[in-house]
Each structure stands twice: as structure tokens, then as C-alpha cells.
Amino acid sequence: MKKTRHPRYARHRFPAEVISYAVWLYFRFPLSLRMVEEMLAARGILVSHETVRQWALKFGQSFANRIRRRRPTPGDKWHLDEVAINIAGRKHWLWRAVDQHGIVLDILLQSRRNAKAAERLLRKLLKKQGVAPRVMITDKLASYGAARREIMPGVKHRQHKGLNNRAENSHQPTRRRERIMKRFKSAGQAQRFLSVHDQVANLFRRPARANAADHRTSLAQAFRVWSEVSNTACA
Structure with a gap:
């Protein structure tokens, strides 16, 4: 048949x-x-x-x-980090959140690295995940603290560079793809590609x-x- x-x-x-x-x-x-x-x-x-x-x-x-x-229910501990990406001669910031198991929760490419940009990431995360984490772990960037106080004040916040290796390591596959693709051509292309790439990586992790x-x-x-x-x- x-x-x-x-x-x-x-x-x-x-x-x-x-x-x-x-x-x-x-x-x-x-x-x-x-x-x-x-x-x-x-x-x-x-x-x-x-x-x-x-x-x-x-x-x-x-x-x-x-x-x-x-995807299974994400962990209650979110690691957030941002990394600079040059696109068409301009610096952009790739914001990424992973849970304590290394699963990428979401990414957001933005042109700014300030409290407003951090707030946009947190709002997107809460909308997609449907629940706030128990604790949020970041580096020393003050924008995370300001965004947390505005968006989810009840969440515990730990700021320590050594605690955030999980989020920082999650950027490595993006760097490899960036080299293969000879850099991303536009912010839209990078956002579209990475939003798919990270979910496929989650599945086969x-x-x-x-x-x-x-x-x-x-x-x-x-x-x-x-x-x-x-x-x-x-x-």
C-alpha cells in the first residue's frame, strides 16, 4: 500500500x-x-x-x-547572558536564556545592551514559558537587576560571573555557525536562524x-x- x-x-x-x-x-x-x-x-x-x-x-x-x-517543563533556575555579534558592520547583542539543565529557553537579538533590552528578554521568556523561575542567575551587568525588579520582583537574583558559565557556554555553537556562515547578513536572518537552531540542538542534546x-x-x-x-x- x-x-x-x-x-x-x-x-x-x-x-x-x-x-x-x-x-x-x-x-x-x-x-x-x-x-x-x-x-x-x-x-x-x-x-x-x-x-x-x-x-x-x-x-x-x-x-x-x-x-x-x-519540550519538557523547563527548570526553575534560569541562566541569562548576552554576547556581542557584528552584523553588517554594526554591533548587536544576542541575549540568551538557558535552564540549569542546559536547555535553551529562548534567544533575542537586540541592538542595545541596557535595562530596556533586558526587560524585553524577560517579558518574552515569561510569555513563552508561562511561569517565572525560582532563581535567575546572571553576570554583573546591572541591567538584569533593573529588569528583574520591574518584571518579576519576587524572583531571587544571583549575580556572579563564575555561576553563569552554563549560559556563556551556550553561545559557543552560535560562534561556530557564525564562522561557517561568514557572519550573519542581517539581524532578522540571525534571529530566524538561531531560533530554529537552538530548538533543534535542544532536541538532540x-x-x-x-x-x-x-x-x-x-x-x-x-x-x-x-x-x-x-x-x-x-x-
Whole structure:
């Protein structure tokens, strides 16, 4: 019996498995569009890097949204940090929040590094997570304290550079992608790409202190979820 093609992939020449695989490669690993094109060509799939880019734009965010909805309840300890990114000759600030398990909660790219920018991040986090954390951990930037007092005054706040390594380390994959992509072309492109990239990374993240058997189980579960969110299980 022939499997039913999901409506999401209607009018696409390539099968859903190929499109899903290309999108997964692009967001999961530090690969350029042309690298993904060559990896597909090695498997006999002839597709241009521009087509891969269009697939990433069309399907990436919807896949990420589905992954986010399936994500377990975040931890009650939020680590917040910001890092400078140069885009088209201008300095921007990438604000990121992760929980105590290393799961990226959200990111927000802004042109400012002040209390108003920190407030925007906290408002977005509260809207997306639906609940405030028990404690918020940041570096010594005073903007975090001002934003916390305004947005969630009941949350405990710890400011110590050494306590915030988890958030700082979460920026490393972004730096690798930035080098591969020869820097982001615009703030909008960076926001769109990273909002998908971080959710895919969350899904395939190796559990802390996991042995080989646990890692294989976690990886198999991640691929099952990816198959469901990309609608390839019925393709």
C-alpha cells in the first residue's frame, strides 16, 4: 500500500524524507548551504544550495515550534547572558536564556545592551514559558537587576560571573555557525536562524553524564520526535 504524502509537502518535487533530512543537516551541524548540497549529492540527490535555503526558511520555524511544544517543563533556575555579534558592520547583542539543565529557553537579538533590552528578554521568556523561575542567575551587568525588579520582583537574583558559565557556554555553537556562515547578513536572518537552531540542538542534546546506552536511547527518541514534527512518519 502506498504511503500518503503529507499536505505540508504538496507541490514539492522531492520526497518529504529528503526535505526533512536537508533541513535537519543544516540546523543540526555547522554546515554551510553548499556543504549540505554536496552531502545530498553524495547520496545521489541533486539539489541546489538555494533550494536547501528555501526549505530551511519554509520548514525550519514550524519544525522548531513543534519541538518547543514537546519540550519538557523547563527548570526553575534560569541562566541569562548576552554576547556581542557584528552584523553588517554594526554591533548587536544576542541575549540568551538557558535552564540549569542546559536547555535553551529562548534567544533575542537586540541592538542595545541596557535595562530596556533586558526587560524585553524577560517579558518574552515569561510569555513563552508561562511561569517565572525560582532563581535567575546572571553576570554583573546591572541591567538584569533593573529588569528583574520591574518584571518579576519576587524572583531571587544571583549575580556572579563564575555561576553563569552554563549560559556563556551556550553561545559557543552560535560562534561556530557564525564562522561557517561568514557572519550573519542581517539581524532578522540571525534571529530566524538561531531560533530554529537552538530548538533543534535542544532536541538532540546529549543528556549530562549519560552512558552509551542512555545516549542511544535518547538519540532514538530524538529521531522519533523529529520524524513526527517533520511529518515524515507518514510520508
